[in-house]
Amino acid sequence: GAMSISWSEATVQNNTISSITGDGIDVSSSNPVNLSYNTLTNIAESAILYGSDTDVLRNEITTSCTTGATTCAAIRNASWISGVVTSTISENSIKDVGTWVGADGNAGIFSDWVSGLYIYKNGVQNAQYAVRMIDTSNSSIAENILLSSRVNTLSLIQNNTWATANNSFTGNTFIQRAPDYPYIEMRDEVPGNWIVSGFSTFDAN
Numbered sequence: 001g002a003m004s005i006s007w008s009e010a011t012v013q014n015n016t017i018s019s020i021t022g023d024g025i026d027v028s029s030s031n032p033v034n035l036s037y038n039t040l041t042n043i044a045e046s047a048i049l050y051g052s053d054t055d056v057l058r059n060e061i062t063t064s065c066t067t068g069a070t071t072c073a074a075i076r077n078a079s080w081i082s083g084v085v086t087s088t089i090s091e092n093s094i095k096d097v098g099t100w101v102g103a104d105g106n107a108g109i110f111s112d113w114v115s116g117l118y119i120y121k122n123g124v125q126n127a128q129y130a131v132r133m134i135d136t137s138n139s140s141i142a143e144n145i146l147l148s149s150r151v152n153t154l155s156l157i158q159n160n161t162w163a164t165a166n167n168s169f170t171g172n173t174f175i176q177r178a179p180d181y182p183y184i185e186m187r188d189e190v191p192g193n194w195i196v197s198g199f200s201t202f203d204a205n
Contacts, residue, residue, distance in 0.1 A: 073110035097127035135163035
């Protein structure tokens with residue numbers, strides 16, 4: 001990728017990253033990292049991969065995930081990050097994620113096997129999924145504007161028992177869904193399980 005941050009504290013601000021054949025910014029650190037006011041365009045894979053204590057604030061991401069990788073997203077957790085995190089994803093502008101409809105990829109904001117995310121006031125336009133969360137718990141998703149998704153605007157998937165629970169969704173705006181898909185997908189892949197009342201709460205979306 002264009003920039004890799006490993007095992008250190010860092011602040012990355014006011015950079016322009018364009019026409020990258022891999023990932024844009026890859027945070028492989030559990031230390032505090034601030035990524036803000038960066039502009040990323042034409043990123044072949046994920047634009048930003050966040051660590052376990054990363055603030056992703058006010059970045060502008062246009063055209064990412066052009067390779068069609070199934071785990072790609074404009075903003076997603078680094079593959080080795082799991083468990084409790086204190087990362088915030090806030091006030092980012094994300095447009096045009098991927099160019100096709102695939103199994104799991106091309107999300108605006110993606111999380112997998114983490115707990116404690118704060119996703120607030122982001123704008124996501126023209127992604128396969130605006131927000132896709134797999135085995136994600138105890139997270140807050142609030143006041144995001146999510147429009148023109150090619151599949152589901154919000155996708156919640158549980159692959160392990162109780163791994164997706166106690167998330168809150170408040171004051172989000174969903175606009176112009178794909179005609180063949182619902183705005184919200186909630187799916188439990190654990191054999192014999194079912195969606196239970198504690199799965200997530202929705203208020204005034």
